[in-house]
Amino acid sequence: MYKNYFFLIGLLFFMTKLIGQSSISGHILDVNGKNLLGVNLLLKGTELGTISDYNGNFEIKKVPNGNYNLIVSSIGYKKQIIAITIHNKPVIIKILMYEEKEALKEVLLTGKTHQQKKREAPIKIDVISVDKILERATPVTTIINQTSGVKVRQSAGVGSPTIVNINGLQGGAIRFFKNGIPTDYLGRAFQIGLIPSNLISDIEIYKGVLPIQLGADALGGAINIVTKKTDHNxxxxxxxxxxxxxxxxxxxxxxxxxxxxxxxxxxxxxxxxxxxxxxxxxxxxxxxxxxxxxxxxxxxxxxxxxxxxxxxxxxxxxxxxxxxxxxxxxxxxxxxxxxxxxxxxxxxxxxxxxxxxxxxxxxxxxxxxxxxxxxxxxxxxxxxxxxxxxxxxxxxxxxxxxxxxxxxxxxxxxxxxxxxxxxxxxxxxxxxxxxxxxxxxxxxxxxxxxxxxxxxxxxxxxxxxxxxxxxxxxxxxxxxxxxxxxxxxxxxxxxxxxxxxxxxxxxxxxxxxxxxxxxxxxxxxxxxxxxxxxxxxxxxxxxxxxxxxxxxxxxxxxxxxxxxxxxxxxxxxxxxxxxxxxxxxxxxxxxxxxxxxxxxxxxxxxxxxxxxxxxxxxxxxxxxxxxxxxxxxxxxxxxxxxxxxxxxxxxxxxxxxxxxxxxxxxxxxxxxxxxxxxxxxxxxxxxxxxxxxxxxxxxxxxxxxxxxxxxxxxxxxxxxxxxxxxxxxxxxxxxxxxxxxxxxxxxxxxxxxxxxxxxxxxxxxxxxxxxxxxxxxxxxxxxxx
Amino acid sequence: MSTMKNRLFPLIAIATIIMSCGSDDDINTNGVIENEAYAMFIQTDAEANTGLLVPFSELPAGEIDVSAITNGIQINAIRTPGIGYGGAVYNSNNSAGNSGIQKFSLSDDNTFFDDGFIPTGAQYASGNMFGLISKTKGYYSNSDVSQTAMQIFNPETMQRTGEIDCSTEINAIKDELEDVVSTSFGGFVIERDGKVFTEVYFTNESGFQVIDKTYVAVFDTATDTLDKIIVWDDYILLGYGLKNTNYINFDEDNNLYLNGFIGNFTDPEGPNFRSLRINNNETDFDTTWDINAQRDFSNGENFALGGAIINNKMYVKMFENTIGNDFSGVAALDYYAYEIDLDTKQPTKINDIPVGYWVSVYGPSLFDDKPYFVVENDDEGKAYFYSYDTDSNTSEKEITIIGGSPTQIIKL
Incomplete structure (x- = not known):
């Protein structure tokens, strides 16, 4: 007897669930009529949510009847909160997103890589992301030599002396650094004619003007070898x-x-x-x-x-x-x-x-x-x-x-x-x-x-x-x-x-x-x-x-x-x-x-x-x-x-x-x-x-x-x-x-x-x-x- | 040697000369000098030791603007100029600056071109030595080939043709000395009446002569054999190991004078100008005559370079003051033209030639029976050649060179 009871209770529960819920769907676009992909939608206080697809469409299914606040958010757009009531019928809405210009700018700035920030600094710095090409067998001297305004000459093969010319000045007028420190204490260990690219994250080339972090007397410029930071695996x-x-x-x-x-x-x-x-x-x-x-x-x-x-x-x-x-x-x-x-x-x-x-x-x-x-x-x-x-x-x-x-x-x-x-x-x-x-x-x-x-x-x-x-x-x-x-x-x-x-x-x-x-x-x-x-x-x-x-x-x-x-x-x-x-x-x-x-x-x-x-x-x-x-x-x-x-x-x-x-x-x-x-x-x-x-x-x-x-x-x-x-x-x-x-x-x-x-x-x-x-x-x- | 804290030294002292009116067609409107019979070595970059070898149609005179010269040949190591012989220049290094015998001949467009090269390796006092005997024979030394054999070459083909083995005689002397590590020929090579004279060195590990004696080898050019090695009881670096220093000269009687201003740089006596003589038709030192500045010059002068001889007078450039064994004083504006009487052995300053700095190691040469002196001082961008008329005892500024530092004029 009780089995039937529990079956009936379960069936009623299920039916309630089935009858007492619906869906929220719709279409999201910007003020120019462009469909927006990747917009986040979440019913506040629940775990019900979704993301708009390539065509700007979305659907949140099995939403129980009730009153909700739908939170609509996307990077670069103003967040919106839309009040929605579900009562046994699907809700279909069209959402227009407005650009959040300031927010976009902040995101862009904070989203910039360390290298990008350097490239866009007031001081002219050319940054070579060596980390991205470390799979190549290309010598470091060749990598640097591909930079405009810079000429690297090497008198022979591997390990031979190099001379670097930056915007017309060379020899003692150019100083070398490792992570901002003059490389004199390293001897030849970090010479650009020797060091493999695998040990380098970036190469920064300073032309004519040096920031104070590079503490040396350089007439014409500097090359700073940046190694990987030790704050990650x-x-x-x-x-x-x-x-x-x-x-x-x-x-x-x-x-x-x-x-x-x-x-x-x-x-x-x-x-x-x-x-x-x-x-x-x-x-x-x-x-x-x-x-x-x-x-x-x-x-x-x-x-x-x-x-x-x-x-x-x-x-x-x-x-x-x-x-x-x-x-x-x-x-x-x-x-x-x-x-x-x-x-x-x-x-x-x-x-x-x-x-x-x-x-x-x-x-x-x-x-x-x-x-x-x-x-x-x-x-x-x-x-x-x-x-x-x-x-x-x-x-x-x-x-x-x-x-x-x-x-x-x-x-x-x-x-x-x-x-x-x-x-x-x-x-x-x-x-x-x-x-x-x-x-x-x-x-x-x-x-x-x-x-x-x-x-x-x-x-x-x-x-x-x-x-x-x-x-x-x-x-x-x-x-x-x-x-x-x-x-x-x-x-x-x-x-x-x-x-x-x-x-x-x-x-x-x-x-x-x-x-x-x-x-x-x-x-x-x-x-x-x-x-x-x-x-x-x-x-x-x-x-x-x-x-x-x-x-x-x-x-x-x-x-x-x-x-x-x-x-x-x-x-x-x-x-x-x-x-x-x-x-x-x-x-x-x-x-x-x-x-x-x-x-x-x-x-x-x-x-x-x-x-x-x-x-x-x-x-x-x-x-x-x-x-x-x-x-x-x-x-x-x-x-x-x-x-x-x-x-x-x-x-x-x-x-x-x-x-x-x-x-x-x-x-x-x-x-x-x-x-x-x-x-x-x-x-x-x-x-x-x-x-x-x-x-x-x-x-x-x-x-x-x-x-x-x-x-x-x-x-x-x-x-x-x-x-x-x-x-x-x-x-x-x-x-x-x-x-x-x-x-x-x-x-x-x-x-x-x-x-x-x-x-x-x-x-x-x-x-x-x-x-x-x-x-x-x-x-x-x-x-x- | 002092730290020379307060000396000033000019970057390049240069003179300006206007080409003489009598030779307007010598420099055409394109800056090219035609009908060359002379050449001048002019340094333009003191740091890199580079400059021009410039042809001239006759003995240069007047003002020469180096920046306007278009037919000079660019040469490295220009401060070691060579000699003229048979219409060509035989220089102590090639255009790239490698030591050797470099023949430069004149082309139809009145420029010098590379006409053959024989390397000579490093020589004593960083020089390299060669001498020309005839159009088809010359002698030279190259310790990299042999320390005991004088090499023979053909100036026409610029190829080595043989060598004169002197090992028996040299080793005999070497065996009597101590601490000899290497031997070499050099200092100077000069030919007179079928005999060639050159200095022989017996050096220790540091490259210094082991004994206070000067050895000169005498060769017979008809048989290409060594006659003997003559000895003077005092070590002098004759000729200084550089070609065309004009430390080796003849007088009108064909007596040969061999000069030097130093022995070993480690000698306690320091600079001391000395002159030895081998009389005409002889092959031994004249033991009755020599000049020793520290012994003979009454005013203490001791550092002289040169020089040309005429009318029983030798002409040198010399510091007025005594130069110590640490070479203090060499950079001062203290370098004058002197005439040395070969009988009294006393120097007399030539007062109407201005004082200069010691820029060039080369002594005065004779042209048209007059010694020519190079003077470089504080006249920025200019150097001068002064001639001295030994009859009238007057000097004249013959050449002003603008933009370069001359070392030698040679007749081709």
């Missing part, structure tokens, strides 16, 4: 193999230990290469002693290097947002193949560097508008250079003569140097938000280096008989700054003003006179201002100016106590840098972007090593370089995952105030002045219904010929002129084509990349007319979580 590990017996392995990982506030991580790389590429080299006929050019192979250019860094710390604690300790070890072994002269093949000289580094990072948001960031690092570096051979080699790798030579392969004397350097760096960065429109920042970076070494072959000072390398020297530099960042007229204008102080305290060997060492102090100031004016939502104008300084290095002041004389009256180099830029979307669909930047640099007191008589040299302040240039990028980004980017740079760098020399107003030598880059990319999702993603990309880079030596204007070739007599002193035009593709598996976090650099096997040269690698093939496998 990640893992990427890769192995690549390439031409010239090149092997590269890396791992970059971070793990947040669950239920704790502890994180631990590991970053490491290992690189090995023979760099044994072929090139047109001079081979000497031993009988006639004449050179003939033959295809030869580099035979003593190998490199083996390893870097290991472990980090451990805590996050989001009461006392620290981040407290991270890093311990690193770096080892670098390099065979030396050439100096600046390709006629001499070096067969035995080597260079080695080891570095042990410890650092600590502390970040804390003290209050909602005040935060501090502290970093400190100590490193012990040792470099060993050996050049002891009594053999002379030719480019066939054969020994042509053996004797007791006084000189070495790389210089006039043999070398067996062993130099120890201790470095310490500390940076304090504090920022205080006074209100929504004004933020102050304070930064101070202290950098010191102590150095001493031995070399039994170094010449002794001919007055005292002391070897300068054995006298300890130190170099201490402090760069401090304060900046004010402000937003005006509801953010239409953003402005950043910076004021910097540079202080130097250095001591070096003085092996004449009564005191063993001599000191030098120097204090300089600099300032800058950057303004961004937002013309509309698609375009903005940017103007920045900085009056900055480069403090001379220790040896520039003190010489080498041998044949390079000291000059205590040396003044810092100074530069006035002006950038004016314009950025705009060029169409309403926001698929075409234009970025133009014009730049002007007035750099004076250039420090050059000049001869004194014929025996000595001395570093002196000399002429001025005036640089005027324009760089532009046109970027295309289509819906079908096709992207293209073309950039063109022309920089006219002239030497002036040369003291009446015939090279007055001549081009600065050994510096490219016209170059272009074209890059195309296409992504395919599930081609032929395969569970893979495929990226195809290609890059073309052109560099116009440029002069190796200072040449008077009357002898200077015009742009694209080829009828020139002194071809030995010209770096010829360069055409480089690279192509590659990456296959990413859908179901596994694995990608495989293949890349061919210098596809057309053209002869590429960089500084000193030393030929770079020919066509090279690379294969890279990456596992990424």
């Amino acid at each position: 990640f893992l990427n590990t890769s192995y690549s193999i390439g031409a010239f017996n090149t092997h590269e392995a890396s791992i970059n990982a971070n793990y947040l230990i669950p239920k704790t506030k502890i994180q631990a991580g590991l970053s490491s790389y290992y690189i090995y290469s023979n760099n044994n590429y072929n090139f047109e080299g001079p081979v000497l006929n031993e009988e006639t002693q004449n050179y003939s050019y033959e295809t030869v192979e580099r035979f003593h250019d190998g490199i083996e290097t390893a870097f290991v860094q472990g980090n451990f710390g805590v996050h989001d604690t009461k006392y620290a947002d981040i407290l991270n300790i890093e311990m690193s070890y770096f080892n670098f072994n390099k065979e030396i193949q050439t100096g600046n002269n390709i006629t001499v093949a070096i067969g035995e000289a080597t260079f080695k560097e080891t570095n042990k580094i410890g650092s600590i990072t502390y970040q804390k948001k003290i209050t909602s508008n005040f935060k501090i960031d502290l970093f400190s690092a100590f490193s012990k570096k040792n470099t060993i250079q050996k050049d002891l051979s009594n053999n002379k080699y030719n480019w066939l790798g054969a020994i042509t003569s053996t004797d007791n030579f006084t000189g070495g392969e790389t210089g006039d004397t043999k070398t067996d140097s062993n130099i120890n350097q201790e470095s310490f760096v500390a940076r304090l960065l504090a920022s205080y938000k006074i209100n929504k429109s004004l933020e102050l920042k304070l930064s101070s970076t202290y950098n010191s280096k102590n150095q001493v070494g031995t070399d039994p072959y170094q010449s002794t000072n001919f007055t005292t008989g002391i070897q300068p390398i054995t006298i300890p020297s130190y170099y201490k530099k402090t760069v401090s700054g304060i900046s004010a960042y402000s937003k005006l007229f509801e953010g239409k204008i953003t402005n950043e003003f910076t004021f910097k102080h540079f202080h130097l305290n250095t001591e070096s060997a003085n092996i004449f006179g009564d005191v063993l060492t001599t000191e030098k102090h120097n204090s300089s100031f600099g300032w800058g201002n950057s303004t961004k004016y937002k013309i509309n939502s698609d375009a903005f104008l940017r103007i920045s100016f900085e009056n900055t300084t480069r403090i001379p290095e220790s040896e520039e002041y003190f010489g080498d106590n041998l044949f390079n004389l000291s000059n205590a009256n040396l003044n810092p180099e100074k530069s006035k840098n002006l950038n004016i830029g314009y950025y705009s979307n060029l169409n309403t669909s926001k698929t075409l972007f234009l970025d133009i930047n014009t730049f002007y640099r007035d750099t004076n007191n250039f420090i050059r090593k000049l001869p004194v008589g014929f025996v000595f040299t001395q570093n002196q302040n000399t002429d001025t370089q005036i640089t005027k240039g324009i760089e532009s990028s046109l970027k295309l980004k289509l819906q079908n995952n096709f992207r293209a980017n073309i950039s063109i740079t022309y920089q006219d760098m002239r030497r002036v105030n040369t003291g009446g020399s015939a090279i007055e107003n001549s081009r600065t030598p050994n510096t490219p002045y016209f170059f272009t880059n074209l890059n195309v990319f296409k992504n395919y999702k599930h081609p032929f219904r395969l569970p893979v993603f495929i990226d195809l990309y290609a890059n073309y880079n052109y560099t116009e010929q440029y002069l190796l030596t200072a040449t008077s204007k009357i002898l200077e070739p015009a742009l694209f002129e080829r009828d020139i007599s002194f071809t030995d002193l010209i770096i010829p035009e360069q055409h480089q084509v690279d192509i590659g593709f990456t296959v990413k598996l859908k179901k596994l976090p694995i990608s495989i990349n293949t890349e061919i650099s210098n596809l057309i096997n053209s002869k590429l040269y960089d500084e000193f007319r030393i030929q770079k690698p020919s066509r090279a093939f690379r294969l890279k496998v990456t596992y990424k979580l």
Whole structure:
């Protein structure tokens, strides 16, 4: 009996449910009549809700009879609350959504990536999101070289020295940073010619104006390598193999230990290469002693290097947002193949560097508008250079003569140097938000280096008989700054003003006179201002100016106590840098972007090593370089995952105030002045219904010929002129084509990349007319979580 | 060597010359100089040591604006100029700056072109040494090929043709000395009447001469053999190891003078100008005559470079003050033209040639029987050549060079 009862009760319950409910459906569109997809609908106080479909339709089923408030919401639109009564009949409604302009703006701003914010800052910063292309085997130097206004030159293959030119200035005028800290303490570990892309999140390129967070004296610009933050889990590990017996392995990982506030991580790389590429080299006929050019192979250019860094710390604690300790070890072994002269093949000289580094990072948001960031690092570096051979080699790798030579392969004397350097760096960065429109920042970076070494072959000072390398020297530099960042007229204008102080305290060997060492102090100031004016939502104008300084290095002041004389009256180099830029979307669909930047640099007191008589040299302040240039990028980004980017740079760098020399107003030598880059990319999702993603990309880079030596204007070739007599002193035009593709598996976090650099096997040269690698093939496998 | 805190040193001291009225057609309206018989090496970038090798139709005179020259050849390492011989220039390095014997010949469009190169490797005092004997024979040294053999080459074909083995004689001397690591030829190479003279070095690990003696090898060019090695009892870096320093000169009687301003840089005595003589028809040092500045010059001058000889007078550039063994004072505006009487061995300042800085290591050369002195001082952008008339004892500003720092004029 009771079974029937319960059945009846259940049936009645069911029927009640069935009869006492209905549905709410309808159509949602905006004021322009456009159907709105993805609008959220929820009956307040219930779990009944839905989302509108592609046609703007929605339906909420099985709504019990009653009175409800239907909450309708979508990003960018004003939220609405609609009163609805359900009584056994479906309710059909039409809803019109109104844009919430302010809300949209806020969402857009807060929704911007860190990289986008940097790109749109008042200071001109080009940001390369390396994290997005780390599956590629592309070297970091090639990645940077594709940026307008920037030229990276490398004298040979993997691990060879690089020189970076940013808007006309290069060498010591460009400084390098890791996470905003000058990289001096790292030695070669984070050199852009070496570090794999897997260890990098972004590369920031600063052109002409530096924010105070980058605490160094840079005349022309800076490159800041940004590594992944340790506030989330990640893992990427890769192995690549390439031409010239090149092997590269890396791992970059971070793990947040669950239920704790502890994180631990590991970053490491290992690189090995023979760099044994072929090139047109001079081979000497031993009988006639004449050179003939033959295809030869580099035979003593190998490199083996390893870097290991472990980090451990805590996050989001009461006392620290981040407290991270890093311990690193770096080892670098390099065979030396050439100096600046390709006629001499070096067969035995080597260079080695080891570095042990410890650092600590502390970040804390003290209050909602005040935060501090502290970093400190100590490193012990040792470099060993050996050049002891009594053999002379030719480019066939054969020994042509053996004797007791006084000189070495790389210089006039043999070398067996062993130099120890201790470095310490500390940076304090504090920022205080006074209100929504004004933020102050304070930064101070202290950098010191102590150095001493031995070399039994170094010449002794001919007055005292002391070897300068054995006298300890130190170099201490402090760069401090304060900046004010402000937003005006509801953010239409953003402005950043910076004021910097540079202080130097250095001591070096003085092996004449009564005191063993001599000191030098120097204090300089600099300032800058950057303004961004937002013309509309698609375009903005940017103007920045900085009056900055480069403090001379220790040896520039003190010489080498041998044949390079000291000059205590040396003044810092100074530069006035002006950038004016314009950025705009060029169409309403926001698929075409234009970025133009014009730049002007007035750099004076250039420090050059000049001869004194014929025996000595001395570093002196000399002429001025005036640089005027324009760089532009046109970027295309289509819906079908096709992207293209073309950039063109022309920089006219002239030497002036040369003291009446015939090279007055001549081009600065050994510096490219016209170059272009074209890059195309296409992504395919599930081609032929395969569970893979495929990226195809290609890059073309052109560099116009440029002069190796200072040449008077009357002898200077015009742009694209080829009828020139002194071809030995010209770096010829360069055409480089690279192509590659990456296959990413859908179901596994694995990608495989293949890349061919210098596809057309053209002869590429960089500084000193030393030929770079020919066509090279690379294969890279990456596992990424 | 002091820290030289208060010295000022000009970037480039340059002179302006207006081409003489008597040679209006020497420079055409395009800035090209025609009918060349001379050449000048002019440095334009002091830091990079680059500049121009410029042809001239006759001995340059007047004002030369380097920025207007269109037929100069651009050369690296311009501060080590070469010599003229048989209508060509034989330079100490090629356009790219590699050490060697670089032959530059003149083309029909009155520019120099590369006409052959032989590398010579590094030499003592960073120089490289060669000498021309005839149109088809020259001698040169290259320690990378041999430390004990003088090399022979053909200037016409610019190819090495053989070598003269001196190992027996050199090793015999080496065995008598201590701490010798390497040997080499260099300093200078000069030919006279079928004999070639060149210095021989016996150096230690640091590259310094191991003994306070000067060794000069004497070769016979008819048989391409070594006659002997002669010795002077005092070590002097004769010729300084650079071609065309004009430290090696002949007088009108064909006596050969070999000069130098330093021995080893580590010598406690420091700079000391010395001159040795090998008389005509002889192959040994004249032991009855030499100049030693520290011994002979009565006013303490000791740092002289040069020089050309005429009428029993030698012409040098020299610091007025004594230069210490730390080379303090070398950058000061203190560098004058002097005439040294070869009999009394006393220097006399030539007062109407202005003082200059020590910019070039090259000594005065003789043109039209007059020594030519280079002067560079605080006249910005200018350098001068002054000639000295030894008959009238007067000087004249012959050439003003605007925009460059000259090292040498040579006759092709």
